[in-house]
Amino acid sequence: FNEQACLCLAQLYIAQQKLTEAIELLDEAIELNPHSAVIFQERGKARLLNGDENGSAEDMKQALQLTSGETEGFNGQTSNPEGSSSGILGDLG
Numbered sequence: 008f009n010e011q012a013c014l015c016l017a018q019l020y021i022a023q024q025k026l027t028e029a030i031e032l033l034d035e036a037i038e039l040n041p042h043s044a045v046i047f048q049e050r051g052k053a054r055l056l057n058g059d060e061n062g063s064a065e066d067m068k069q070a071l072q073l074t075s076g077e078t079e080g081f082n083g084q085t086s087n088p089e090g091s092s093s094g095i096l097g098d099l100g
Contacts, residue, residue: 008034010039014046017053026057044073 008016013036020029033050040046051066 010036010043012047013039014043014049017049021049021053021056022055026053029053030057042073044070047073085092 013032015034017029017036020026020032023066028049030050030053033046033053036043036046047066047070050065051070054060054066
């Protein structure tokens with residue numbers, strides 16, 4: 008599997024409440040791509056649903072750290088904190 012296949016299958020397992028299987032797949036996905044905020048977020052969700060609050064908090068914190076790194080602009084400035092994409096995409100309306 009690649010990390011996307013692991014993520015998709017893990018999301019299916021989460022929906023089916025097969026949380027142990029989902030977490031195992033997300034562990035594998037993180038080994039394949041340790042820089043994906045989405046994978047950490049999904050594993051955090053699975054861990055929380057499985058009763059692992061501390062593990063969930065660690066994963067969510069890692070997801071936030073990775074996300075903040077992804078939003079850095081070319082000049083080192085961060086993107087609009089309100090999430091507006093108008094500066095990037097322009098006015099499409």
